[in-house]
Amino acid sequence: MASGLRSEKSLACVQAVPVRGSARSLKAAARATRQERRFARRSAFVPQASAALVTKEHGPAPVQPPSAPVNVEAQVSSVAPNIKVIQSICRSDRLKYEVEYGMRRGTTDNSYLVTAPGAVTLVDVPYEAYAENFVAALEKQTPLTALTHIILTHLDAKAIPSLELLLQRRLAAGAGAAGSSPLQVVLSNPALRLLQTTVGEKADKAPLLSSIQLVVARSGAAVAPCGPGADDQLKVILTPTPRWPDLLVVHDPLNRVLFSSKLFSAHAAPPAGDALDEGGWEAYGDDWRFYFECMLAPSARQAAAALDKLDLVPARRKPGSAPRVNKTSAALRGFFRNLLGLNRNKPDSPAPAAAPAEASEQLPVSELLPMHGPVVSSALTQLLVEYRRWVDEQLAAAATACASVFYASAYGNTAALAQAISRGITKGGVAVNTLNLELCTLDEVAEATRTSQGFVLGSPTLGGHMPTQVSVAMGTILREPNAKAMPCGVFGSFGWSGEAVDEMEGRLRDAGFGFAFDAIRVKFKPTAKDLLMCEESGRALAQSIKKKLKSRETNVVAGARAQAASGPQLAMGRVVGSLSVLTAKDEDATSAMLASWVSQASFDPPGLTVAVKKDRAIEKLLIVGGKFAISMVAEGRDKKVMKALTRPFGPGEDRLADLETEPSPTLGAPVLKEANSILECSVVSRMEAGDHYIVYASVLEGKVLDENVPTAVHHRKVGNHY
Numbered sequence: 001m002a003s004g005l006r007s008e009k010s011l012a013c014v015q016a017v018p019v020r021g022s023a024r025s026l027k028a029a030a031r032a033t034r035q036e037r038r039f040a041r042r043s044a045f046v047p048q049a050s051a052a053l054v055t056k057e058h059g060p061a062p063v064q065p066p067s068a069p070v071n072v073e074a075q076v077s078s079v080a081p082n083i084k085v086i087q088s089i090c091r092s093d094r095l096k097y098e099v100e101y102g103m104r105r106g107t108t109d110n111s112y113l114v115t116a117p118g119a120v121t122l123v124d125v126p127y128e129a130y131a132e133n134f135v136a137a138l139e140k141q142t143p144l145t146a147l148t149h150i151i152l153t154h155l156d157a158k159a160i161p162s163l164e165l166l167l168q169r170r171l172a173a174g175a176g177a178a179g180s181s182p183l184q185v186v187l188s189n190p191a192l193r194l195l196q197t198t199v200g201e202k203a204d205k206a207p208l209l210s211s212i213q214l215v216v217a218r219s220g221a222a223v224a225p226c227g228p229g230a231d232d233q234l235k236v237i238l239t240p241t242p243r244w245p246d247l248l249v250v251h252d253p254l255n256r257v258l259f260s261s262k263l264f265s266a267h268a269a270p271p272a273g274d275a276l277d278e279g280g281w282e283a284y285g286d287d288w289r290f291y292f293e294c295m296l297a298p299s300a301r302q303a304a305a306a307l308d309k310l311d312l313v314p315a316r317r318k319p320g321s322a323p324r325v326n327k328t329s330a331a332l333r334g335f336f337r338n339l340l341g342l343n344r345n346k347p348d349s350p351a352p353a354a355a356p357a358e359a360s361e362q363l364p365v366s367e368l369l370p371m372h373g374p375v376v377s378s379a380l381t382q383l384l385v386e387y388r389r390w391v392d393e394q395l396a397a398a399a400t401a402c403a404s405v406f407y408a409s410a411y412g413n414t415a416a417l418a419q420a421i422s423r424g425i426t427k428g429g430v431a432v433n434t435l436n437l438e439l440c441t442l443d444e445v446a447e448a449t450r451t452s453q454g455f456v457l458g459s460p461t462l463g464g465h466m467p468t469q470v471s472v473a474m475g476t477i478l479r480e481p482n483a484k485a486m487p488c489g490v491f492g493s494f495g496w497s498g499e500a501v502d503e504m505e506g507r508l509r510d511a512g513f514g515f516a517f518d519a520i521r522v523k524f525k526p527t528a529k530d531l532l533m534c535e536e537s538g539r540a541l542a543q544s545i546k547k548k549l550k551s552r553e554t555n556v557v558a559g560a561r562a563q564a565a566s567g568p569q570l571a572m573g574r575v576v577g578s579l580s581v582l583t584a585k586d587e588d589a590t591s592a593m594l595a596s597w598v599s600q601a602s603f604d605p606p607g608l609t610v611a612v613k614k615d616r617a618i619e620k621l622l623i624v625g626g627k628f629a630i631s632m633v634a635e636g637r638d639k640k641v642m643k644a645l646t647r648p649f650g651p652g653e654d655r656l657a658d659l660e661t662e663p664s665p666t667l668g669a670p671v672l673k674e675a676n677s678i679l680e681c682s683v684v685s686r687m688e689a690g691d692h693y694i695v696y697a698s699v700l701e702g703k704v705l706d707e708n709v710p711t712a713v714h715h716r717k718v719g720n721h722y
């Protein structure tokens with residue numbers, strides 16, 4: 001298709017190709033129409049547009065408002081005696097170059113500096129916005145002329161300016177003099193091609209490539225020293241995924257750390273002075289999971305292959321110059337392997353730890369050094385266990401049902417919608433394959449359609465139409481014989497007229513397709529409410545797919561559920577809870593749910609827990625720091641409330657429409673006028689508990705509205721449903 005990066009599929013934002021030449025932009029600005037000028041004033045999020053999507057046929061490009069400067073900082077910390085991490089940090093959510101939404105906690109781009117006798121190795125360079133700060137921080141750690149190796153675990157087009165700046169400064173500092181050994185840049189083949197086509201094509205930058213030696217990484221190859229011993233060599237392992245075909249990780253056997261690149265990353269900026277995951281799972285568990293769901297869940301097969309290949313085993317840091325043999329005891333190793341699910345197909349296999357470490361492919365790790373977010377140390381074992389579980393969940397879902405999300409996006413707005421819809425599908429228990437139409441081939445579109453049970457199509461409106469990439473892909477989808485039987489949906493961001501979504505909807509409707517949710521049209525950048533609606537729409541598609549698959553199997557009626565209930569489930573049904581309505585608010589997004597699994601959990605400070613099913617869209621609003629209100633339902637008024645909240649709701653539908661509400665005093669979240677008391681809460685922590693999250697919240701405010709009526713109790717017959 002349009003882009004040169006044909007083999008790449010992508011969940012998130014397009015590989016933006018810079019629109020070159022300010023002169024061209026100025027001329028275009030002079031020709032901009034009134035509407036386009038209005039667009040320029042209103043469009044808040046305008047990163048570099050994708051030149052492949054925004055073509056001349058769409059008319060002159062609107063004036064781009066100057067991007068507000070993003071505050072970035074660089075923080076350097078030691079993570080091992082000879083390893084430093086340079087964290088390029090953005091504490092706002094403005095740097096959305098990968099995950100397009102939900103980046104409330106900022107992010108970091110991590111680079112690592114490994115010093116060994118005769119070698120100084122830099123692992124990764126950050127995104128261009130950090131370039132100046134990063135190079136300045138690096139220069140404080142080592143003269144640039146002392147660098148012997150750079151390993152690029154993944155090369156994004158937007159990180160290339162940082163690499164260029166580093167190489168320029170290195171040359172200016174006198175590197176490359178006759179007789180000096182060249183700087184080796186180790187990278188995978190796809191990254192090499194990207195570097196050659198971008199830097200190599202710029203006349204002023206091409207000489208930078210001749211100042212370095214490009215080394216294509218082979219899996220298992222030792223690429224640079226990491227310590228004094230002959231065996232102390234950084235080893236490269238290729239772990240490509242459709243989104244990141246160039247991905248590789250690097251193992252340091254001396255320090256027992258893995259430079260894990262995108263794996264085990266999170267978009268969260270640790271507090272100043274903290275490079276590690278202080279606070280462990282409680283502090284970052286949600287961030288790791290969110291990153292996994294957005295970035296790796298759509299490539300679960302490749303993520304599983306990478307985990308199998310790496311075979312990571314938690315190990316203690318080697319004291320001093322201890323021998324290289326992994327001393328983790330056989331029993332401990334067997335335990336971890338079971339925990340990580342690595343023995344699951346070989347129940348009778350002998351304890352793998354019996355073999356010496358050198359003979360096995362296992363990689364002992366005491367810390368994971370990812371590309372984004374905190375260094376994983378205290379939560380290491382749990383994160384390894386959870387990754388395996390998340391991957392297995394995705395593979396299990398994919399074995400039964402899969403949906404494809406096809407989209408294109410010039411400015412990232414439609415990409416943000418695609419991500420939220422994809423997450424909703426995943427949460428609904430259906431595997432997702434998200435393809436950026438600008439980066440994938442038509443064969444991939446056809447193959448994805450053939451292997452899916454539902455699909456969603458997203459497009460921005462450019463020049464009054466959907467871009468050619470979307471229209472051509474749509475033709476491919478329509479030609480697939482199985483497509484018509486699938487539930488589908490359309491979505492898109494637009495500026496003023498929004499024809500693309502109408503065109504897609506019209507063509508699909510005319511061809512007799514059935515829609516799982518109403519067309520989603522969002523003006524410019526989606527708000528919190530739009531994204532919540534997208535998640536709900538994704539979930540609606542997942543439900544529709546599952547319903548179709550189920551209708552082919554035996555129908556499980558509600559009564560059968562009770563009959564099939566076992567002793568423990570029947571006994572669990574006798575556990576009662578007080579009936580309440582939980583309402584959460586975030587910017588313009590509000591959601592509500594009936595909650596009877598609410599319990600007081602602390603006297604001082606006053607605190608309570610609520611169990612929230614993992615697939616609920618409201619879960620997104622109940623992250624740490626999220627605010628919510630609880631309305632305790634009064635006895636005698638429970639039937640009306642139950643009726644109003646247990647009916648099915650469409651995506652974006654007001655769940656409180658049938659109930660009388662008013663804003664709560666401090667948070668402004670809607671609360672029931674007829675409640676006997678209300679509580680306003682702030683989420684302190686949450687943990688996974690089977691198919692629910694247990695949310696612990698401190699109570700900020702509370703008020704009794706009706707002293708005389710007790711709270712309604714929710715009685716059930718069985719414990720396998722509410």
Ligand SMILES: Cc1cc2nc3c(=O)[nH]c(=O)nc-3n(C[C@H](O)[C@H](O)[C@H](O)COP(=O)(O)O)c2cc1C
Pocket residue numbers: 039043054058059060061062408409410411412413414415459460461462463464465493494495496497498499523524525
């Ligand atoms: C060159 C150009 C032409 C556009 N033409 C239209 C148009 O005809 N109608 C419209 O509603 N919006 C138009 N827009 C606005 C985009 O649809 C809007 O910015 C949208 O948020 C882009 O979505 P994206 O971020 O997914 O690319 C245009 C934008 C550009 C840059």
